[in-house]
Amino acid sequence: MSDKVAVVGVEPRGHTGTDTDDAAGAELDRRIVLATQGGLPLVARPYAAVAETLGVAEGLVRERLAAMLADGRIRRIGAVPNHYAIGYTANGMSVWDIDADVIDAVGERVGGLDFVTHCYRRPRHLPDWPYNLFAMVHAASREAALERVDEIAARIAAEFPGACRGRDVLFSSGILKKTGLRIGG
Template sequence: MTNESVSGVDAGGDELDRRLVLATQQGLPLVPRPYAELASQLGCTEAVVRERLAAMLSSGAIRRIGAVPNHYAIGYTANGMTVWDIDDALVDEVGELVGALGFITHCYRRPRQLPDWPYNLFAMVHAGSREAALERVDEVAALIQTRFPGACRARDVLFSTAILKKTGIRLS
């Protein structure tokens, strides 16, 4: 995208971007064409809404656009954050491998908090039961051991005990 105007809106779009974030921070409209609905609310075209969202994603102003399911409502009642003590030289590669698994919804590196917390890789597993979740954790461990022998020194699973409402920053 250039610094030229897009459909009469400054490509920087500061005010439009702010209004777009305000219009979407509770979620996209649940209609067949949510971007067209947003455009109608904001007084611009659907193309401008799409372009501004793409520009904000590209610049890092927003991180992602996606659905946030209620895992319990769709049958995933055993939600476990797996924590892994992975060799620092391999943690990024292991994280890429683990994060690509279909049953992992979050996978990220975090600093260790020694001496009490040696874990540097976190990956969220969802399953219908604790037993099924633990089977998936064993599957991850076997995959890591096969691809990166000796890279994993320890692991644990922290199961959710309550649903916490997740929201990002809210503009007003």
Template sequence: MTTPLDPIDRAIVVATQDGLPLVDKPYHEVARQVGTSAEDVMNRMERMLHEGVIRRIGVVPNHYALGYKFNGMTVWDVADQDIAEAGRRVGELEFVSHCYHRPRHLPDWPYSLFAMIHAKEKADADALVQRVADALGPLSRGHLVLFSSRILKKTGLRL
């Protein structure tokens, strides 16, 4: 971070840490709450995003409320030398919402590539997993699918 947070920056972070207001003009509402203009809010948030104060601005859907009952973290055993290529292949799939390289913990956990899929029906989820497997081809040495049963966390750090 190159610019320290001033009181308005801090107020913007506090006002948005649970999400932007669900109104037609959310930046105008934040501006009203913190006592500045919508343009100033947007400029400050863009600067804080660029400087790493804000990690990202994006939608955090509740997949269950949208009818997606089969939310699976697929985990793949990929050789270390192949992880960049495997990650590129999986990350390019339009239905993968998250794709991560994570350390394996041998001998119990050989999986190093994680990819999240979402489907409304089990058969659809299975088909998506197969598409990931097809994309990886021989780069995959095995996989598991860990289906979630509820939302455990949808928040970040709070001030």
């Protein structure tokens, strides 16, 4: 596995049964999730490799994964990069105290920025934690990350005057284990 990608795989939502298929289909879906939840094989045709492991056709694996994505049994199939390995060593979670009347619009705008990798709303925990919007930025230096946070602040101020009452940036000091829900075999 490359040191630049930690996991490319399936993240289940928390259940592996199916409402639409028979027991054999449900069992195949479970086997596919088990085979992919730790990461897809880093080969030219990962679905073919999974299919070979499971003893089924590649098209069937693709079809079953698409169905599980469509009905919400799995949340996503995606890459989880190791930001440090690709040169982004200043990883800052910017936190924002945004007026509740515009937080959804602000979150959509901030989350759409190409340098923001995650953006989500969280409840405040007053009086100690007034922040309700979180946006992760990655950069090669703390200064560059802070410039990106300043850019976010400028955009919020221009598009949503008075909506931001405060902000901060929390920098990571190491890599945390990145995994989704795992089901047992």
